Amino acid sequence: MKSSKLYKGSLTTIILKLLSEYDKMYGYEITQKVKAITAGELQITEGALYPSLHKLEAEGFLEVEFVKVSNRTRKYYKLTEQGAKEADDKLEALKSYMETMKAFLYPKFGLE
């Protein structure tokens, strides 16, 4: 990831947001989708992606499905009901954070 310190805390939110839009996704697909959406600005490293996906799975936010594709096994991730709720909560928190930062970076000076 570029500017990794700033993006680091948002990785789970990014994963949850993507999975809330696309029914099910696999690891490589997630990295490519993020790269495409952000025009290459944000690149999730494999070393960070899989431990995060496994953590979300262990917490019950994601469920998995193994599918035989060509001559190999592919692991798909899907949001659980609890995961969908978590995605909403995380996005709300992120929006609120962005609003606060926006207000801080571009303060509106009134007549008060």
Added chain:
Amino acid sequence: MLSSKEIEAVECFVLANGITYVDFKYEVLDHILTDVEERMVIGNLNFDTVFQDVQKVWEASFASTSSFWFGVLNANPKIVMQKCTKLINASMLKALLLGLTLFVGMYIVSPFFAIKSLLINNVLEVYSVICAISAVTFLYHFFYIKIKTSKTAYSYCYKRHFVCVPFYNFTMILIENAYKSSLHVPEWMTLLWLLFFIAIYCMSFAMFSKHKTYLKYHHLKIT
């Protein structure tokens, strides 16, 4: 689509880099194979050229890394070690919280006062019982992990971290026996240590259960 020989070359690369844990192996293999296939199609390149580039991408994730929790001599690929470290950190935090909750509970919740007295008055016997139970369960867990050829990050954490539980307890029995009369250890400290051991034992059990569930659950899920 890649030939079986090319797939075999990628699989050898993955295994040679220590990705032998089933919770990573199939996923990483599929990731690399998909990446290679896409690069070959987009760039109209041959397998060898693309595979060399992809290997460079994975260099950082496969770099041999050690951790404080697992000892400097026990290195593993970074991608695996990151998960193991997170698992152990969470497990130790839970053990600490469980131990402290039980400890505080025994001092402030009256129904537990009797249990507290029972534990403190029979500390040696309690250690012996935990030591015996944990030794038996450890043997079962150890052989279960050995027999099943599939390894997971959970089994790695268990083998590297929790196998010592019966030995911890045995050491405590020796210490209690040797210094009982000469050392005046406050009863709260004896109780706190004991409860931490019980909590760590519970966490070791949970770690093994995760390994067992992972193997069972994931084999059933293949469609």
